[in-house]
Amino acid sequence: MGIKERKEKAKDNLRQEIFDAASELFAKEGIANVSMRKIAEKIEYSPTTIYLYFKDKTTLLHQICEETFAKLAAEVTKIREITNDPLEILRGGLRAYIEFGLKHPNHYGVVFITPLKSYIDENFEYSFDNSTGKIAFEKLVESVITCVETGAIKNGDIELISQTLWAGMHGLTSLLIGHTEFPFAEKERLIESMIDTMIKGLQD
Amino acid sequence: MGIKERKEKAKDNLRQEIFDAASELFAKEGIANVSMRKIAEKIEYSPTTIYLYFKDKTTLLHQICEETFAKLAAEVTKIREITNDPLEILRGGLRAYIEFGLKHPNHYGVVFITPLKSYIDENFEYSFDNSTGKIAFEKLVESVITCVETGAIKNGDIELISQTLWAGMHGLTSLLIGHTEFPFAEKERLIESMIDTMIKGLQD
C-alpha cells in the first residue's frame, strides 16, 4: 500500500500548507485581519479548498493555537532542568506562562482571551479537557503539589490554589496584551510584583 | 428658544432609543450576535439611521459600556458607607469589581476583555484616560493609598500595587466569564481565595 500512503502524505502536505499559511498570517495580522479568502490567496487555492481539510475557521484557528500551546507546556517545564527547588520551579513556570503569552499574543488571545462564549460560534464545542492548554495547567498543578508537600507554600486545596495562581497570571498577561493604552508600570516589575505577591500570599 | 430645545430633546429621544435597544440586545445576546441591522430592526428604523446618532458600531458599544462602568465606579465605593476600615474597604472594592464583571459579562467583555488591539478597528482610539473605567481604577488607587498609609498593607509603589491587584481581579473575572468549559472551583471560594491571597501577599 505504498502508493496509498504517498497519496495520503500528499494530502497531508496541502493540509500542512494551509495550516502554516494560516498560522503565519494569524500571528502576524491577528485574528480579526485573517479571512479564509486571505489564507486561500496565500496558498493559491480557492477558499473552499480549506474546508476540505478543516471544518471551519474556528476549528482551524484553534488547531493552530493548540500547536502553539504544546510549546507552552514545554516552556513551563523547562525550568526543571535548571533547578530542583520547588518554589523556584513554580516561580519559573509562572513567569514562563506570562512571557509565553506576551511572545504569542494572538495565539494566547484565541485560546485564553477570546472564548468569551458569546464571541465564538455557539456550535463550537471547545473542550478544555482535551486541550494542550489543560496539559500546561496540569504542569502548574504538579508544581503546586510539590510546593505544598515540601512546605514551600501553605497547605490547602490544590485545585483552588492552582486556579487562583492561573487567574493571576492570566490577568496580567491579558491586560498587558490587550490594553496597550493603559499606562502600565514597567513590564518586568509588574511580572515580578504579580508572582511575588501571589506566592507570598500562599505562604504561611 | 423653547421650540428648538424641544426639537433637540426629541432628537435625543431617538438617540436614547437606539442606545437602549442596543444595550438590551447586547447584554442579552453578546457582542457577536448584535448587528447594526438587528438594532435597527428592534427600533423599527433603517440601519443607516443609527449612523446619524453614532459614528460607528464600536463607538456605540463603547458608549454603552462606559455607562455601565459609571455604575461600576459607584459599586466599588459603596462599601465605604458600611465600614471605615481601610482593608475592609479595599477588600469590598475588589469583590465588588469581580461581582460586577460577573453580573455584566458582555459589558465587562467589551471594555476589559475584547480590546485585544487586533480585534477592534485599528482606527478606533480608545483612551483609558477619559474612560469611566479609569475612574473605577482610581478608586482602587485611593483605597490602596489609605491602606499603605495606615499600614494595612506594606509600603511600596502605589501604582504597581494597584495594577497588580487589578490584574489579579481581572484575571479571575475574565476566566470565570469566558471559560465556562473549565471545571473551576466554586465561584465564591475562588473569589475569596484570590482576594485573600493577593492581600496577604501585599502585607508585611
Added chain:
DNA sequence: GATTTAACTTAACGGTGTTAAGTATTTTCT
C-alpha cells in the same frame, strides 16, 4: 410660496464564513 434644512430611507459596495453543485482527473473494477 419658494427655498433651505432636517430626518430618514433605498440601494449599493466590498467584505465575511460557508455550502451546493459542477468539473476535471485519476483510480478502480469488470
Added chain:
DNA sequence: AGAAAATACTTAACACCGTTAAGTTAAATC
C-alpha cells in the same frame, strides 16, 4: 480497454456584515 467510481479542486451563490452615497419626504425658514 473501457465504464464506473472516487478524488481533488473550483465556480457560483447564499445570507449575512459594517458602512457610505445618493435620494426622498416633510417641516421650518425666509
